Amino acid sequence: MTQLKKTLESKMKVRFHDCDPFNHLNNSRYIDYFMTARGDQLLEDYDFDIYSIAREQSVGWVSAQTQISYLSPAFLAEEVIIQTQLVSYSEKSLLFEAVMWKNDRTILKAVLWGKLVHVNLATQKSHTHSPELMQFFSGVVNPLSVNMSFDERVKDLRKGL
Numbered sequence: 398m399t400q401l402k403k404t405l406e407s408k409m410k411v412r413f414h415d416c417d418p419f420n421h422l423n424n425s426r427y428i429d430y431f432m433t434a435r436g437d438q439l440l441e442d443y444d445f446d447i448y449s450i451a452r453e454q455s456v457g458w459v460s461a462q463t464q465i466s467y468l469s470p471a472f473l474a475e476e477v478i479i480q481t482q483l484v485s486y487s488e489k490s491l492l493f494e495a496v497m498w499k500n501d502r503t504i505l506k507a508v509l510w511g512k513l514v515h516v517n518l519a520t521q522k523s524h525t526h527s528p529e530l531m532q533f534f535s536g537v538v539n540p541l542s543v544n545m546s547f548d549e550r551v552k553d554l555r556k557g558l
Contacts, residue, residue, distance in 0.1 A: 405439070408476055414428065456518060464511075471507075475499070479498075
């Protein structure tokens with residue numbers, strides 16, 4: 398069986414329409430960039446299409462909680478690296494981490510933890526992950542080496558620079 402990557406990575410360019418008057422990526426758009434990168438990475442690296450799952454199985458994931466730390470601005474036309482990973486999962490939820498770096502990895506731009514709840518789209522209620530999904534998650538999860546808070550994780554990432 399092929400070993401799946403635990404940390405996924407892609408590049409994105411900061412676009413004009415996503416910036417504030419100071420040519421910084423607008424705070425709310427960081428979340429959009431992280432969510433877009435994660436969805437694209439799941440499809441490219443795992444052939445895991447959240448949109449076809451929603452259409453065909455009438456299940457999906459909704460954001461339940463987001464923690465984000467803005468550390469350094471991302472500038473207009475700058476190319477950034479976004480890394481994502483699943484750090485934990487349960488029968489009904491996922492916790493993923495997304496990290497934005499300057500393209501040479503010398504500056505940590507932002508860190509996000511997103512908790513997603515699995516829902517039945519027809520009933521709009523939380524839904525238990527199937528055994529197949531649980532098996533998939535067990536193969537891609539990349540738990541943090543120690544149990545830490547979001548703030549401790551941000552500090553740990555910054556310390557690695």
